[in-house]
Amino acid sequence: MSAKNILVLGAVSAIAQAYARQRAPSGARFLLVGRDAARLAPIASDLVARGAAGADTAVADLAETDAIETRLAEWRQNFGAPDEVLIAYGALGDQAESEKNLDIARKAIEVGFTSVAMWVLALLKARAPDAPLTLAVIGSVAGDRGRASNFVYGAAKGGLDRFLEGVTHANAGTPVHVVTVKPGFVDTPMTDGLPKGPLFASPDRVAADIVSAIEKRRRVVYTPWFWFVIMTIIRHLPWFVFRRMKI
Numbered sequence: 001m002s003a004k005n006i007l008v009l010g011a012v013s014a015i016a017q018a019y020a021r022q023r024a025p026s027g028a029r030f031l032l033v034g035r036d037a038a039r040l041a042p043i044a045s046d047l048v049a050r051g052a053a054g055a056d057t058a059v060a061d062l063a064e065t066d067a068i069e070t071r072l073a074e075w076r077q078n079f080g081a082p083d084e085v086l087i088a089y090g091a092l093g094d095q096a097e098s099e100k101n102l103d104i105a106r107k108a109i110e111v112g113f114t115s116v117a118m119w120v121l122a123l124l125k126a127r128a129p130d131a132p133l134t135l136a137v138i139g140s141v142a143g144d145r146g147r148a149s150n151f152v153y154g155a156a157k158g159g160l161d162r163f164l165e166g167v168t169h170a171n172a173g174t175p176v177h178v179v180t181v182k183p184g185f186v187d188t189p190m191t192d193g194l195p196k197g198p199l200f201a202s203p204d205r206v207a208a209d210i211v212s213a214i215e216k217r218r219r220v221v222y223t224p225w226f227w228f229v230i231m232t233i234i235r236h237l238p239w240f241v242f243r244r245m246k247i
C-alpha cells in the first residue's frame, strides 16, 4: 500500500487505535481527532514509533455539527486532503435513560447518526473532483434489527447503514470507496460494563477486518465474520419468536 493521508475521527477509540497501529508501518501520515489532547498525544507518538510518517492531533467535539465544515477546511489547510478516513467515534448510551429523558435520546441519535452523516457529506463535498477517497465508517450489528434493549443506539446505527448504502450507490464508478463496518461485541471501554463472553472480539481483530475490507474494496464488513450469520438469523426470525426474546 502506498503512503496515505489518514484522518481518524474518534482517534482515542480502542478500535481506532488498533486500526491506526496496523496502518502506521505503511508510512501513512495521520491526523488524529478526539476530545482530549492529553490522550491523543501518546497515541500520536506511538504511531510515529511504529513507522508513521507523521501524526498530528486536533481536539474537537465531533457531534458539534455546526462546526464541521469550518473544522474540515482548517484541517485540510494544515494537513492536506485525506485519502482515507476512519469514522470511529460513538457512544453506547443508556437505553432506559433515553426512554425517560428525550435530551439523552436526541444526543444519542446526534452522536450515532446525525453528526456522522454530516461528516460524510462534508468530506464528500470538500473532495476535489476525481480525488480518490476511502471512507470507513463504524456502524454496528445493532443497526440490523430493532431490539428492546438498545433501540435508540440501534436506530442511529441502522439509519447510518441506510445512509451509507445510499452514499455507496451515489458514488458507484467513482474513486470514492465507502466501507460500512459492522462489529459485534468488541472488548473496548464502550463495553466495560457488559459481562464478557465468547462472542467478544479484540479491537485488533476488528481493526484487521477493517484494513482488509479497505484493501479488498468491500462495501460492507461484518466483524468478526460470524456476525453476518448471526444477524442473518436474527433479521429473519419470525415475529412470534422474536417478540419473546429478551435481547
Ligand SMILES: NC(=O)c1ccc[n+]([C@@H]2O[C@H](COP(=O)([O-])OP(=O)(O)OC[C@H]3O[C@@H](n4cnc5c(N)ncnc54)[C@H](OP(=O)(O)O)[C@@H]3O)[C@@H](O)[C@H]2O)c1
Residues within 6 Å of the ligand: 010, 011, 012, 013, 014, 015, 016, 034, 035, 036, 060, 061, 062, 063, 064, 088, 089, 090, 091, 092, 111, 138, 139, 140, 141, 182, 183, 184, 185, 186, 187, 188, 189, 190, 191
Ligand atoms: N465496542 C463494541 O462492542 C462495539 C460494537 C459495535 C460497534 N461499535 C462502534 O465502534 C466505534 C468505536 O467504539 P469503541 O468500541 O472503540 O469504543 P471506545 O473505545 O469507547 O471509543 C469511543 C470513542 O468515541 C469518542 N466519542 C464519543 N463521542 C464523541 C464526540 N462527540 N466527539 C469526539 N469523540 C467522541 C469517545 O471519546 P472520549 O474518550 O472523549 O469519550 C471514545 O474515544 C463506535 O462507533 C461504536 O459505536 C462498538
